[in-house]
Amino acid sequence: MSQNSEGFRPPQQARSRASLQKVLTAAEQVLAEQGLDSFTVAEVAARAGMSVGTIYRRFDGKEQLLYAVKDQLLTQLETSVRDALTSASPGLRSTFTAFVAALARTFAEHDRIFPELLDAQRSDGRDRGLSALSEIQAALREAAAPYLTEPAGLEMAARTIIGACIHRAATCRFWPDDQSWPSWAEEAAEMALAYLTSPAADPARVTARM
Numbered sequence: 001m002s003q004n005s006e007g008f009r010p011p012q013q014a015r016s017r018a019s020l021q022k023v024l025t026a027a028e029q030v031l032a033e034q035g036l037d038s039f040t041v042a043e044v045a046a047r048a049g050m051s052v053g054t055i056y057r058r059f060d061g062k063e064q065l066l067y068a069v070k071d072q073l074l075t076q077l078e079t080s081v082r083d084a085l086t087s088a089s090p091g092l093r094s095t096f097t098a099f100v101a102a103l104a105r106t107f108a109e110h111d112r113i114f115p116e117l118l119d120a121q122r123s124d125g126r127d128r129g130l131s132a133l134s135e136i137q138a139a140l141r142e143a144a145a146p147y148l149t150e151p152a153g154l155e156m157a158a159r160t161i162i163g164a165c166i167h168r169a170a171t172c173r174f175w176p177d178d179q180s181w182p183s184w185a186e187e188a189a190e191m192a193l194a195y196l197t198s199p200a201a202d203p204a205r206v207t208a209r210m
Helices: 014-034 041-048 052-056 062-087 092-109 114-119 123-147 152-171 181-196
Strands: none
Touching: 014 041, 014 062, 041 052, 041 062, 062 092, 062 114, 062 123, 092 123, 092 152, 092 181, 114 152, 123 152, 152 181
């Protein structure tokens, strides 16, 4: 977890790290079950079985705690994407499918949290979110480089998939599409691959190895 602009530093000792994780897990649960409007340090403390003072010794207040939750989720997203791309089989199809699946898997695990955090955007949180998006796009660009001769199409496909993933997480409870996250990921990847491999779009875009 990175240090944020408000000065929070992750603890170094194992016991303190475990205590911090307990707080962040409780904060996720409060967000998922009660939403941002009911998110308070007192609610998180009660869920974590800690005193309010214990949490305030680590965080300045609600906003810093929200940032820490968001930072942890975005770090998980970055790690999930990097690991998926590293373990993907050679070829553009395997690489891009692994990218979309990793996105969908992370959002599926926290689909009640991401929309609340997106609604709570502040300048520091927004910057952290944009940093994560840049990170995962760069990871995809590096992994797919051997299979593409022109990266512009890849950037468009990645941005479209990421945007669709965020939109689905924010709306799927109110506008369901009757798909699971894995099936959504498969179809979204196929649509993007159709664009990337379309001769009409750019005959020289894709190398021979799919």
